[in-house]
Amino acid sequence: MGMLDKVETMRRMCPVIFLLDTSGSMNGAPIGAVNSAIEGVLPELIAMNSGNSDNEIKVGIMSFDYGANWITGDELVSPEDLKASWKDLDAAGLTKMGEAFHDLNKKLSVSHGFMNRASGSVAPVLFLLSDGEPTDDYQAGLNELKNNNWYKVAAKVAIGYGDSNDDVLREFTGNVETVLHTNNPEDLRKMIRFVAITSSRVASTGSNAPDNSNPDDNTVKVSKAIQAQGGALAPADASDGGW
Amino acid sequence: MANSVRLQKFQQVELADGRTVTVVDKLGEGGQGVVYRVKFDDTGEEKALKWYFVSYFKEPRKFYAHLEDNIQVGAPSAAFIWPKQLTKWIDGESFGYIMDIIPNGYESFSKFLNVIVKFKSVKAMVNAALNIVAAFKALHNKGYNYQDLNDGNFSIDPATGKVLICDNDNVVGHGQQSGISGKARYMAPEVVRGEKQPDKNTDRYSLAVILFRLFAVDHPLEGKRTNVPALTDKYDKRFFGTQPLFIFDKNDSSNAPVPVPGLHQNAVTMWKYFPSFVKEAFQQSFSQDSLINIKGRLLEQDWFNILMRLKSSIVKCPQCGEEIFLESDRETICKSHKIKPVGYLNFTRRSNQAVTVPIFKDAVLYDYHVSGSEDFETVAAVILEKPGKFGLENKSSNTWFITLPNGKSVTKKPGEVLGLGVDSKIDFGNNIVATVVAN
Structure with a gap:
């Protein structure tokens, strides 16, 4: 091998994990908006990966309704592979968010989950979308998750749609600023796209915002980026007050 | 609102000098802002516009002034894609600056x-x-x-x-x-x-x-x-x-x-x-x-001196033809091939860094070596090999004065070849002298 024949180096992994509510109430325009948003996000993640020599985004998608189902299988996948294999999600069933949290907790593990990578992994993005009340004991699952070190350092974002319980979403993110809400399917598509892209960029490139006071609070870094770039998008709690 | 967080295609933006540009498309995006391709409305010339997420700045007006200063002082060298013009300052709104677009091939x-x-x-x-x-x-x-x-x-x-260097907006003066x-x-x-x-x-x-x-x-x-x-x-x-x-x-x-x-x-x-x-x-x-x-x-x-020494050490392995860096005064191993030059040209040290060139077929000396300049592109001499001997072809525009070990002196005009003998001293002019050292 000559000195110009470099081999591809394994970058650090930056997991971007979506938990998507596919309960029956999402049927129709909302799930259509989710599908088209995810399709639109993947090329952006591919572009981010090609320009980033530090970290490589890998994607996981879980749908939850009657139970939790990892669309992307037992390992995280590259955005290219997901784009090639993507099939639209259908919506039917309940909102077993507790089970979703329980399953996520299992997978946020090096020894028996997604996080095994020879070159290591940076803090993941955890993206939660829901349109209704959890129909199971979400608290039990969330309590497990809260003890998970990957969850602790993750950049946590959530979008509430329609009748979502945004208090639960805020409990998941631990930050009111990273929970957004909309009631309109077209806005939902734009919002998923914006939040997924912004959080993925922050998590995969690090923040070069001037103040770096909370080194491992990646949710705060994302909330700053959302505020800086969001323009018209307001956090969910802003839509509650004053109307 | 005239200037929003993100610009739209066909949106017009006014520059500080009153000229206007129109957004063509997006070139890229980073944590601080978005870079758009824009067209000058008067000349049609295409440039890049870096457009900030203004709320990232604690003091946007101060950053704007800082960019103004940098534009005034100008780029340190042609390698810098330096800010050229600012957009018009509007209180409370986003702003950006115009720069060149990175050409194809980079x-x-x-x-x-x-x-x-x-x-x-x-x-x-x-x-x-x-x-x-x-x-x-x-x-x-x-x-x-x-x-x-x-x-x-x-x-x-x-x-x-x-090389082109972009994102020069954070460049600041000493202190x-x-x-x-x-x-x-x-x-x-x-x-x-x-x-x-x-x-x-x-x-x-x-x-x-x-x-x-x-x-x-x-x-x-x-x-x-x-x-x-x-x-x-x-x-x-x-x-x-x-x-x-x-x-x-x-x-x-x-x-x-x-x-x-x-x-x-x-x-x-x-x-x-x-x-x-x-x-x-x-x-x-x-x-x-x-x-x-x-x-x-x-x-x-x-680094410059070290890298020049590195550049002049590039030769081909005579056994496998692969490009290698050849040490001047010791053995170099290319795969299993051991290569050692017969000797090297030893120049006066520069900033306390050794300057040497191995005597080996096709090794190149640059203007840097013979005139003391920082020109690392212009070839000034090439080492030639014939069975049993090495020569140094004068590709510079100066005549060289060589002192042989026996005290005799010879001159080599541009285009002539000097046979390299041990302990000869080559005066390239400009007070630059190299000695032929045998290994």
Whole structure:
């Protein structure tokens, strides 16, 4: 091998994990908006990966309704592979968010989950979308998750749609600023796209915002980026007050 | 609202001088803002517009004024894609600046690091290093420091090694602060530790990281010790701040490269190719004294001399034809082939750095060698080989004066060839003298 024949180096992994509510109430325009948003996000993640020599985004998608189902299988996948294999999600069933949290907790593990990578992994993005009340004991699952070190350092974002319980979403993110809400399917598509892209960029490139006071609070870094770039998008709690 | 967070296609933006540009499309996006392709409405000329997410700035007006100053002072060298014009300031709204568009043929350094793009020749790779060093010398000489030097700042032509430096908006004058601490893995350890704000000396650490990765792809501080599953900021602070250790540290191998496919392979390969003086330069740049005590970092001029010595050491292995760096005064191993030149040209030291060229077929001397300039492109002499002897062809425009060991002197005009004999002294003019040393 000559000195110009470099081999591809394994970058650090930056997991971007979506938990998507596919309960029956999402049927129709909302799930259509989710599908088209995810399709639109993947090329952006591919572009981010090609320009980033530090970290490589890998994607996981879980749908939850009657139970939790990892669309992307037992390992995280590259955005290219997901784009090639993507099939639209259908919506039917309940909102077993507790089970979703329980399953996520299992997978946020090096020894028996997604996080095994020879070159290591940076803090993941955890993206939660829901349109209704959890129909199971979400608290039990969330309590497990809260003890998970990957969850602790993750950049946590959530979008509430329609009748979502945004208090639960805020409990998941631990930050009111990273929970957004909309009631309109077209806005939902734009919002998923914006939040997924912004959080993925922050998590995969690090923040070069001037103040770096909370080194491992990646949710705060994302909330700053959302505020800086969001323009018209307001956090969910802003839509509650004053109307 | 005239100027929103993001611009739309066909949106018109007014510049500070009253001219207007129209947005054509988006070129890229980063944490600080978006870069658009724009067209001047009067001339039709295409430029790039960097458009900030204004709320990132605590004091946007101050940053705007800082850009105004930099525009006035001008680019340190042609390698810098420097801000040219600001957009009109409107209280409470976003702003940006106009710059040149990176021409075709240049690829972002990140693509080299991701091995999507490779250098076309060893010479192009060394040229890229020389161009980067020359640009930062010009920047520092102008009293500026870069503050946020990282892989995202460079675009390189893989065929020639020509370099363009973008994202110059955080460049500040000595003693000033941009408010940016830099990018993880490129920030100097003392900045990571929170001891110092970025300055010229922290730039020099980042420059050494850039140079190492330009040649070796892998990160100089990532080895066995940093191979942990969860790379949170806590660990980053340890690996790149409080307990940094070079993967080829002279005295401590506890962070040596890991022999796992995909990890550190390029560094291991490249390290074998580096001649001793380049290894020493990196070992000094990433010594504990440099990383912990902020001492002994190489100046741009040091790197320049080292890289010139490297460039003049490029020859082909006579057995396998592969391009290698040939040591002047000791054996070089190319795969299993051992090669040692018959001798070398030994020049006067420059900034206390040795300047040598191995006497070997096709080794090249540049204007740098014969006139003392910093021109590393213009060929001034080439070493020729005939059975049993070596010659030095004068490709410069000066006549050389040679003193032979017996005291006789000869001259060689441009185009003539000097037979290289031991202990001859070659006076190239400009007080530049080299001695022929036998091994």
